[in-house]
Every structure is written in structure tokens, then in C-alpha cells.
Amino acid sequence: MNHDGHRESNLQACLLTAPEPSAVAVIALAGANASHCLQSLFEPVTPGALAAAKPGRVMFGRWKDGGEELLVCRRSDDRWEIHCHGGRVAAARVLRSLIEMGVSVTNAEQWNLFPEQSGAANEAWRLLSRAATARTAAILLDQARGAWDAAAASIEQALAAGSLDVAREQVVELQRWAELGAHLTSPWRVVLVGVPNAGKSTLLNRLLGFERSVVFDQPGTTRDAVTTRTVIDGWPVEICDTAGLRQTSDELEQAGAELARQAAADCDLAIHVVDLSADECDQLVSLPPRSLRVGSKLDLTRDVPTQASNLDLCVSAATGEGIEELLERIATRLVPAVPPPGSAVPFSNSCREQLAAWVAKCELTQRA
Ligand SMILES: Nc1nc2c(ncn2[C@@H]2O[C@H](COP(=O)(O)OP(=O)(O)OP(=O)(O)O)[C@@H](O)[C@H]2O)c(=O)[nH]1
Ligand SMILES: [Mg+2]
Numbered sequence: 001m002n003h004d005g006h007r008e009s010n011l012q013a014c015l016l017t018a019p020e021p022s023a024v025a026v027i028a029l030a031g032a033n034a035s036h037c038l039q040s041l042f043e044p045v046t047p048g049a050l051a052a053a054k055p056g057r058v059m060f061g062r063w064k065d066g067g068e069e070l071l072v073c074r075r076s077d078d079r080w081e082i083h084c085h086g087g088r089v090a091a092a093r094v095l096r097s098l099i100e101m102g103v104s105v106t107n108a109e110q111w112n113l114f115p116e117q118s119g120a121a122n123e124a125w126r127l128l129s130r131a132a133t134a135r136t137a138a139i140l141l142d143q144a145r146g147a148w149d150a151a152a153a154s155i156e157q158a159l160a161a162g163s164l165d166v167a168r169e170q171v172v173e174l175q176r177w178a179e180l181g182a183h184l185t186s187p188w189r190v191v192l193v194g195v196p197n198a199g200k201s202t203l204l205n206r207l208l209g210f211e212r213s214v215v216f217d218q219p220g221t222t223r224d225a226v227t228t229r230t231v232i233d234g235w236p237v238e239i240c241d242t243a244g245l246r247q248t249s250d251e252l253e254q255a256g257a258e259l260a261r262q263a264a265a266d267c268d269l270a271i272h273v274v275d276l277s278a279d280e281c282d283q284l285v286s287l288p289p290r291s292l293r294v295g296s297k298l299d300l301t302r303d304v305p306t307q308a309s310n311l312d313l314c315v316s317a318a319t320g321e322g323i324e325e326l327l328e329r330i331a332t333r334l335v336p337a338v339p340p341p342g343s344a345v346p347f348s349n350s351c352r353e354q355l356a357a358w359v360a361k362c363e364l365t366q367r368a
Helices: 034-039 088-100 119-128 134-144 147-160 164-176 178-182 200-208 251-265 306-310 323-334 349-361
Strands: 012-015 024-030 042-044 058-063 069-076 079-085 188-193 226-232 235-241 269-275 291-296
Touching: 012 088, 024 034, 024 088, 034 079, 042 069, 058 088, 079 088, 119 134, 119 147, 119 349, 134 147, 134 235, 147 164, 147 349, 164 178, 164 349, 178 349, 188 200, 188 251, 188 323, 200 226, 200 235, 200 269, 200 291, 200 323, 226 323, 235 323, 269 323, 291 323
Parallel strands: 188 235, 188 269, 269 291
Antiparallel strands: 012 024, 024 079, 042 058, 058 069, 069 079, 226 235
């Protein structure tokens, strides 16, 4: 309740910072009566009416419940931010005081940081905190700054004017970046498959630059799917090392092989590791359409390997030969083209739904 005995039902608050403890927590408060509400909860060191504070004004003072010293900042006429200690207790106390005043608390996923901007731009601002690399963040930042909105407006305008060809051209351009847009906050999945002892785990460790997977000279070492996140050419990638595939009656090994097959069927790129020093040719793996066949242990083969004609490239995880090229090949398979800076990229579910609707209107084919 506020001091007049009214619930501040038109006010909303949101914890803008991550719920984990940090140096500072930021809580937004928005609504026509926000200054009034804050006045009854916060006591500025320099006495004065919060309602008279200009946007941009930062005030130091005390939170009445608990007495914590903190800052409040007026962002606009009807928006304030409360910057308190970043521990869970401090942020929870501020939120509790607001709830007791009747303020409703909104999930950060629904909060529009910049109400004057579009829903898509606000969504891009929200997703930015989940971008794993500078490269994906730059693409999201373009969308937050209006790249998607500009493309959307232009397509709607063309459709409204009946210029189907103009709209179609722009929609096709957006379709080009749909897959990239789906990976701005979640990594591409790359899976290493092959027979036991092919050198998958050694290759994983070499690609990562540290010892993640156990390597041993006996076939059947890796029993589980071992997943690790990394960055390749600025793109977030999750690499999965798997159990070797071979005919076996060992149930444990079969379970590992089943996991490997599932991972290979459900990935963005499968790397089939083929041991160049082995006698038999490995035919056990059925690969998804997007795959690379990589010859391993190049250092052990003196002559040009006979299997090399079926392979995309050969590497030695032991010496590092071919590894840079493999990394480049992985990057270009995952992201064959990069949108120029400032391009619109369908980055969220709502963008993808909007794109699908335009595709239908333009009588284009939906891409998977
Ligand atoms: N000389 C040489 N040996 C390698 C290379 N890569 C792997 N090896 C060796 O090959 C053996 C098997 O390597 P792993 O990486 O464990 O093979 P894997 O495919 O993960 O095997 P499983 O987990 O059993 O399926 C080990 O003794 C490695 O040291 C390489 O590039 N050169
Ligand atoms: Mg292994």
C-alpha cells in the first residue's frame, strides 16, 4: 500500500541484472506514479522531492526498509532505476518493498528496456546478454539498433503497395540469414564420429587447445558423449566427442554408440574421423548431409594416403598439421556467408514467425 492507502497497481518493477550475485543489482520501476512510490521507500541524502528530479538525475540515499545505502536514477518521466548491492538479499529486499506497495514484478524476458523502441528491438537488447561471442553480439546489436525494424517496414510497405517482386527479393535476403539468426544465442553443434581409436578424442583436445577428453591407445576409450563449448572464428560452437562405432556385443559400448549415432543425426556438422594409419576403411558411420570426412594421424603415414581421395582434408592432432585448415573448414561449413554489417537477421522466434508469414505471402518456399 502507498501512503494514501492505494495499491500501486499501475506500477511495474523488474530485476534487470542477472539473478546471480554480482557487484551491483539494478531494478527498474516504471509507471506514471513511479516517483511517488519511490519517495515513500527511499530517503535521499539531500532532501528533495523525487518528482522534481530531471531525467538522468542520480540520487544517493537510504532504502528505508533495512537502511541500505544505494543509488536511484531517473531514466525518464515515468521510469526509475534502483542500483543496490548485487547480493541476492539486497535485491530481494528492494523488490519486496515494491511488492508491498502493490507494484507488480515483471520477468526480465518480458521487460522492454526502451519502451519507445519496437518490440523486436527490445527483444534484441534482451538477447544481447546471452550472446556468447563479440561476433554474434555485433549482429544482435545491429538488430537492437533497428536493422530488423527497417527491413520489416520496407517489406510491409512493398506488400501494401502490391510490389510482390520487391518484397520477395527482401524476404529471400532475410531467408539467407535465418540459420545464422538461430545461432546468435545458442551454439552450433559439431560432432566427432568414427570407429574406436580413430583419434577423435585427440582431435577434440587439439581443437579445444586443452585436454578435455581421455585419450588412450585402446579402442573403446570414450564411452559417453563428451560435450564442450568453444569459439571457432568468432562463432559459438559446442563440440561433442563420441564413443567409437563398431559391431560389438558389449552392452555398455552399444549404449555409447547409440548416443554417438543420435548426436551425429542431430547436429549442424558431423566430422567423420578416419584413421589414415589403419588398414581397413571405416564404413560404419552414416553421415548427415552436412559433414566433413577428416583423415587423422597424418604424421604416421609416409606416403600420400590411399583413402585421401574420399576425404575433405587430412590432419595430425599430434603435430597440429592441418588443424588451422580444419578450423577454417568448420567455420565456413557452419556459416558459409556472413551478412554485411547493419544487415537485418531473423534473430528470434517472433522474427522467424514474421518471416514465415512473408514467405507465404510472397509465395516463396519455406526453408527448413
Ligand atoms: N601419432 C599419432 N597418434 C594419434 C593421433 N591422434 C590420435 N593418436 C593416438 O591414437 C590412439 C587413439 O586416440 P584417441 O583420441 O583416444 O581415439 P578415439 O577415436 O577417441 O578412440 P575411442 O575413444 O576408443 O573411440 C591414442 O594412442 C592416440 O595417442 C595423431 O594425430 N598422431
Ligand atoms: Mg575417444
